[in-house]
Amino acid sequence: QVQLVESGGGLVQPGGSLRLSCAASGIIFSIYNMNWYRQAPGKQRELVAGITIDDNTNYADSVKGRFTISRDNAKSAVYLQMNSLKPEDTAVYYCNSVLHYAKTFTSWGQGTQVTVSS
Numbered sequence: 652q653v654q655l656v657e658s659g660g661g662l663v664q665p666g667g668s669l670r671l672s673c674a675a676s677g678i679i680f681s682i683y684n685m686n687w688y689r690q691a692p693g694k695q696r697e698l699v700a701g702i703t704i705d706d707n708t709n710y711a712d713s714v715k716g717r718f719t720i721s722r723d724n725a726k727s728a729v730y731l732q733m734n735s736l737k738p739e740d741t742a743v744y745y746c747n748s749v750l751h752y753a754k755t756f757t758s759w760g761q762g763t764q765v766t767v768s769s
Contacts, residue, residue: 660763673746
């Protein structure tokens, strides 16, 4: 019943920008912390950015200053604005939800591919 659907991925040149969206359903969105993870071939899945129910944010060092996570509780959506993209940002990006008050309650989207290449 819980569903997270990512969109906005695609092919972009180095230095370009993309905006990823994640639409959530089946949860009371406002009480979930939301995260973006990514996984590149041959690498472990890593946390890219997170935003709490209080709008506190955190970022991986590799994307700090380039990526911005935001949420819109009225739309049950979380976004990842990605600027100054680098080839090493190429990965499948996943939306993740974590119930703030019981953090074993988690859900994952199916991912959206981001490819940064010239």
